[in-house]
Amino acid sequence: MRLRLLSLLVLLLAAAPVKAELAGHGGAVKGIAVSPDGRRVLTASFDYSLILWDLESQRPLARLLGHDAPVNAVTFLPDGRHAVTGSDDGTVGLWDLEETRLTDRFRGHEGKVAAVAVSPDGRLAASAGWDRTVRIWDLVARRALLVLEGHANNVNAVTFSADGTRLISGDYDGVIRVWDVAEGTERKVITGHDFSVNMLAAVPGSSSVVSVSIDESVRLWDVEAGREIAEMVGHEGPVLSIAASADGRRVASGGIDGRLRVWELAEQRTVGGVELRTGPIWAIAFAPDGKTLLSAAGDTVRVWDIAADGEIGVAGNDAVAAAGNPSGDTSNAGRGARVFRKCVACHSVTADDGNKAGPTLYSLFGRRAGALPGYPYSDALRESGVVWTEETVDKLFEVGPDVLTPGSKMPLQRMPDPHDRADLIRYLKRVTEPNAED
Incomplete structure (x- = not known):
């Protein structure tokens, strides 16, 4: 079943102010992750660094350095203390956030690491590389576990299924592959996108994943059945980022058109959105409460509150003006x-x-x-x-x-x-x- 659904709502930024901004990077933010307890945020940037933030105050806690090139992706482990990153330097990083240091760098990819994912139990990490491979790493033994080959082009996206038994990857040709994690074997090949798959996100509590593509679409897939459930259209241009809420009810997508959209999966329709004027939205993340959404455009991350009616609205005053200039000095x-x-x-x-x-x-x-x-x-x-x-x-x-x-x-x-x-x-x-x- 294929549904081509036009967006129902796009709100201008002036009509839906942001709650706050996380500003501190010196290059485009390519990845966002929120800790399992919802208290901290990690941002990964083209400036080679990560920044660890306190979400409530929107203040930086630490800048983390360790990669030798731009950092493209970041995710927390379930323990909230550790995180995994992927970089243009071809390595996967394992970080101790309490000690604010890089503890391990996993090497093996012969090209940039475009995406990373962590299994629900926190024991495994997966990485998508521009060497056309997907790799699985044992985070307990701190070693390479599996190299998954089959993609004919650069791999841009990877995610574990909600139950952790499957690994799903997407490539530059628009092909999605489903792998058995325990056996390291390919289970299904899914096609449908006309161009590159840019990002994937598993939908909690289901066997579904969502994907976004250069072909301007957001698509919902049943991984076990290997079929498309819905195609949701509303962006004008390539869609770059996707995230799913913890309850599995909603996903948010960001595009090169600067539009941030929130979709209700049960009805495959938009329930909110904004149009930013600061360029492409490279990364999105929901907080665990499902009410807070973060989006990255340029070197800044904006923090949004999603109102009860689904629209994105004000939850507080913009903290940007006061940060770094509490006196309000305009000189x-x-x-x-x-x-x-x-x-x-x-x-x-x-x-x-x-x-x-x-x-x-x-x-x-x-x-x-x-x-x-x-x-x-x-x-x-x-x-x-x-x-x-x-x-x-x-x-x-x-x-x-x-x-x-x-x-x-x-x-x-x-x-x-x-x-x-x-x-x-x-x-x-x-x-x-x-x-x-x-």
Whole structure:
């Protein structure tokens, strides 16, 4: 049965304000995960980093570094303490969030890892690679378990079935393959999408999965029967992201058109949505309560409350204006403080706070790069010969650390607007100088 259903509702952002924003990355956010208890959020970014957030306050708790390239996907383990990531560097990362460190990197893919998934019992991880393979990793023994071959093109998506017995993967050709997890064998090949499958999500409490594709559709599949249940159409352009609510009633999809849509699966219709003006929506996640939805467009994650009638509406004041600029200062220095919000997870600016994931910026100007005692700099940065001045800080954000300090592990962050760079530098000059006034 195929249903082509036009969307019933798209609300403009002005009519449905967001609750808050998680702003701190220096590149596009490609993955979002919410902890099983709904208290914390992990975001994965093109800037090579993860940020761990407190969801209630929307404040960063830690920036996690360990991959050597953009991070494309992230998911929590059921214990809430650990997480798994996939990166352009071809590795799968296992993280301890209490210790805020990368504990293992699983190697084997010969191309980027586009997606990761964790089994319901937390014992296995799966990864989808651009080497045309799907791999299963034993998280208890910390070793490779199975390599699943059969896709004829890059694999973009992977998810475990709700009961954990099946692994479902989708590729660039639009083909979905269903694997037996215990045996590592292929059970079914499902076709229907006209172009690439971009993401998959299992529907809790069922044998169904949802997929999104370049062909502009959201599709619901019965995995065991190997058949399509519904095709839901409403995006204008490729659909990039998909997530299912914990109760299995709803899914949310995001597209290159900047539209975020919420679908009622029982009726295969939209029950809410917004149109963002900040570009493609690369990632979506529901909180466990099913009432909170997070979406990523550009380097920012927005937090939404879904009202009882299904529309997306206001649940509180937007916290963005106050973050990093509590005084409400609208001067250049005040705007610089707002720009600096993207740096606070990694860097402090005072002598008392010391180093975080990155070195303190206290007494930054006039300091040689890589010279602060007690911080584990990369050899590339220590040997760069760069001295931090207004000119070199401006150049760093104009061209990016991969150009100014090649080989260093500084996250890829660029700031194309010269006015933003100037405001940031004025702010840093004011707050990082010894004996700076508050």
